Amino acid sequence: MKQARSFDELRALSGNWLSREALPAWIENGYDQRLELFHERLSFSAQPLSDLPRRLMVQCRQLYVLAQLTCRGMRDDRALIAQTWESVKRYFYRPALSHRWAFSIDPDGDVADPRCDTYTLAFLLFTLAWLYRVQPNQDYLDRVDEVLTLLDGPLAASSHGLIDAVPRPDGFLRQNPHMHLLEAFLELHESTGRADYLDRACALHALFSSRMLWRAQEALPELHDDDWQPARPDDNWYEPGHHFEWVWLLRRLSKATGIDVDQDVRLLLSRAIAEGIDAEGFAIERVGIHNQSAWNSRRLWGTCEYLKACAAEAEAAPSESEAWRSRANSALAAIHDHFLQTAYHGLWNDRLDADGSRLSADVPASSLYHLVLAIMECERVFGRVVPPSRPEPGRMRALFLDRDGVINVDTGYPRKPADITFVEGAMEAIQQAQTYGYRVVVVSNQSAIARAYATEAEVMQLHSWMAKQLEAQGAVVDAWYHCPFHHEAQNPVYLHPDHFDRKPNPGMILRAAQDLNIDLTRSQMIGDNPSDVEAARRAGVSGHLFTGGNLALFAREVLMPRPISEASK
Incomplete structure (x- = not known):
């Protein structure tokens, strides 16, 4: 039986786990010194699975982690950031490709998948924003502009928004790349103060609110057709973790712009709280929109997004903060006591079944991004005292x-x-x-x-x-x-x-x-x-x-x- 601890103690334990266990494990064991890039996955004995392709998206997420924790004062990884970014450009930036950036490389550094992928480019933009925050450099913004020409050109969908990739993998439009582009544009605006990035974030919100969200069903379908209508309406699903992730992003957008997102947030939370959180505080994987069939397995990322949504709501509605704090407590306990308990400290169980048994065969690097954001947001909202109506002026x-x-x-x-x-x-x-x-x-x-x-x-x-x-x-x-x-x-x-x-x-x-x-x-x-x-x-x-x-x-x-x-x- 786990020892009873306060929410504040859980926050302290999780922060110590991140700084003293997870970061050393991924920098010492999860970094390929030969390519000067991060490995995709580790075994549960912290051995790199070195024969896997390396995706640009994973390198971007790991660079974000280093940049966030450097800005936060947890570590000073500026040298490692610079070294890794040079390797990212060396291996993934291919001028011979019409879209420049490769999706993945093989363990020898050759292009494994040349696809132009919207989801990956969203994380590239997100990371460029954080690199600029660590060290303002016009080259980062020039590369942002280059990516924007792809989003406005070959990746643009016929009826607003973006297709998944070039070449296009199927006939569906998906909300997920758009969600991470919203995140990227918010970060770019915060890092630079440029209004055009915020304009793009607002346009994505308008598309989400008017076309992506299935209001009649109080759900965000994962699959849409080319007219942004729910695809396969009798066999579509929503992922509670994505509902929570959108809640967190919409609250950030509202703070930056004053846009009223309350209606969208209430709709996203209504089914996700009722159907998507189990009795132990875990976010389950997915729920059928019409038949309400549930995949009761639990993913680490979804519970991290639930924790972030709890923090966002506690901050947005001070009169309800205690209720959201209680939910955040349950989510953080689920993360710390189940996902983070592994034989080799600093690793995690990425997927559990409904009984808490591990389903994942190894440890994906990509989950560290979710953990860092969740722990940092939990600390930001619940680990300090601020006036309930603190204004948000510019840089002071x-x-x-x-x-x-x-x-x-x-x-x-x-x-x-x-x-x-x-x-x-x-x-x-x-x-x-x-x-x-x-x-x-x-x-x-x-x-x-x-x-x-x-x-x-x-x-x-x-x-x-x-x-x-x-x-x-x-x-x-x-x-x-x-x-x-x-x-x-x-x-x-x-x-x-x-x-x-x-x-x-x-x-x-x-x-x-x-x-x-x-x-x-x-x-x-x-x-x-x-x-x-x-x-x-x-x-x-x-x-x-x-x-x-x-x-x-x-x-x-x-x-x-x-x-x-x-x-x-």
Whole structure:
């Protein structure tokens, strides 16, 4: 029997699994040093299945993983990213092909399948967006433009949308490539700020809402004909995982554009929640649209998408957040306790039957993309405190503040409101930052959690109370981040030798920069410990050591714009 754990502890366990087990396994065992590309699959003893073709889609997904976790501060894989991308271009980019990019290569590096595949190109665009985020380079955007000519040309369907590939494999249109193109265009917009990418995302949503979604049946068919009518209407199906994936993407689109997606989301969730989630919190594989026949086997990716949808709904509807948090808890427990439990740590069971027995014969690299996104989204929504109606402005600078000794008097592991006395000038300092156009973000080491003096829930409840007290005085903190990990943790869930979030490491600052679209080069950090200043330096932020007194007076010197003549000295 699994030991009872809180949702917060499950989040910590899953994050540690990702950083300490999964990433090392795939970089040490899953990377082909000869081709400088990732293997497609590993055995359950972590041996590469090296005789398989290498698909461009898998390389793109693995590059995304490296880029996401580099931006997040979990690892610094910029050198490996650059090396792998050069190999991707060397082996998959073939000027002799009219569409340039090959679908797959064989183990010797020769083209195995030259097909022009829409699903693969969606992931290429997605990865180019993340490569640009790691290292802005016009070459990435030039390659995006080259792919767009394929989407607008030979891959365009006769009645809007896209066919699956050239040459076309069959007479069906499918929602799946369009879903991942929506994801890619949202990432491209977030990485570059360019409105044309967002316009393409909106066009895909319009096609989805008006043509793909079978409203009468409250389902998203997997197969359509060339007029975007459900193909084989008596023998079509929907996949709950895709319903959940669309929910997550539609919520992201709504945040970026203000488009009302509530009706589409409610329709997607209605059948998927009722028919697509089993009693243990797993997403099942598929459901017949008319006959409701269910494939009760469970796929890892589908349950990951369910977790992401729960996070999206908790964020979109704060009044229902507890119910979605409870669902997310069940989904994360299913992932951690069943899919991630393998003899060789860092691997996963990709497919289980209805009784929980493993059906998969090996470990596909492609699933890591789903796991990383699910764990990161779970942490983003449930692992910090933000105001329920936080606005989404453009790229801004931020004032990062430590908590104990900066915002409140350090009384030694405060855990309840009675322990909090605000530092003189704290509220005024936050107000000043807002006046000067800064976001305000708290980043705090909280080893009290690891030392078992307080639970993570208690720390976040305290942050919620502090946020309300400050906001009542007109001092709004945009987000509160905390690191519960420590190398001498009494609670083994939070034991980590050198966690990337614990200052002087820059993880919390980098995470906030991703979550809140912060320009670190124009940001400031105030802390009362040299580790705060060092974390700021590592993140590329100007750090300032506060030794006591009135925080508003100190912050004014940090934040006040200097005259041009003085700033240029």
